[in-house]
Amino acid sequence: MTNQIIPGEKTPSLILNTLDNEEWSLEKKLNNNMTMIVFYRGLHCPICSDFLKLIESQLEDYKKANTNVIAVSMDNKEKALKTKEIWELSNLKIAYDLSEEKAREWNLYISNSIKEAESDVFCEPGLFIVKQDGSLYIVNTSNMPFARPDISSLPSKLIFAQEKGYPVRGNK
Numbered sequence: 001m002t003n004q005i006i007p008g009e010k011t012p013s014l015i016l017n018t019l020d021n022e023e024w025s026l027e028k029k030l031n032n033n034m035t036m037i038v039f040y041r042g043l044h045c046p047i048c049s050d051f052l053k054l055i056e057s058q059l060e061d062y063k064k065a066n067t068n069v070i071a072v073s074m075d076n077k078e079k080a081l082k083t084k085e086i087w088e089l090s091n092l093k094i095a096y097d098l099s100e101e102k103a104r105e106w107n108l109y110i111s112n113s114i115k116e117a118e119s120d121v122f123c124e125p126g127l128f129i130v131k132q133d134g135s136l137y138i139v140n141t142s143n144m145p146f147a148r149p150d151i152s153s154l155p156s157k158l159i160f161a162q163e164k165g166y167p168v169r170g171n172k
Contacts, residue, residue, distance in 0.1 A: 005107050008168040010134045012105045016072060016095035019080055024070060024095055030132050033066045034158065039098070039108055039126040042075040043083045044117040047145040048125070054151065056092040061155035066162065067129065074098045074122045098123065109143040127151075129158070137168055 005011060014026040014037065029035055038055060040048040052071055055062075062069050072095040073080065080096035083089070100110060100121060109124035125148055129138035140149045160166070 005128075005136055005139065006171055007136045007139060008171040009136060011128065011130050011136050012102070014072075014102065014106075016070075017077070017097060018070070018093055018095045019077070019084055020093065024093070026130065027134065029068060030130070030134055032132060033068050034132065034137065034162075035130045036062065036067050036069045037126075037128045037130065038069065038071045039103070039106070039123055039128075040071055040073050041111075041125060041145055042073045042119050042122050043079045043086070044115075044119065044122075045145055047148075048073075049087045051125070051148060051151075052087060052089060052092060056089050058151070058155055059091055062158075065155040065158040067155070067158055069093065070095055072096075072098050074100065074103060075119060079119070107139075108141060111143075135168070 011026070016024045018024045026035060038052070040052060055069060059069060070093045075083065075096050077096050080094055084094055103110060103123040106126065108126045111122055111124055113120050124143050125145060126141040127149060128136060131137045142148060
């Protein structure tokens, strides 16, 4: 990873296609809400399935926390459609075709396939929360599928942080 995204600083641009046939742009989605971008490994990852199912079950809580949510992978549209169907994700916004270059710009770890079910190249998990002004508020990346943040109470923590004006941390 060559560029480091610093909490409190502006994030890289992000424009993606979604399964809703929308061109999703981070810059255009920044309004009075925060945006949570969940980068996942792809259809081949059962741990991603559990993680995204939990996020989908919390979507109303994220809405109360004024946080929009999108899940993103390097999978193509066909795999993304299978992900939505097989994992039964009916409400979570899903984007596909993240480029390796863009994944690296977001400081995601990149892996090569070690088994047939995996895509040849894919990003490892990352969770980013971006404030309305486009600056990074929270970041969590991993080089392994099983090392992810505990998000079971994240929506309520985001509400607390907004109410208390909790500052960006880790920016020194």
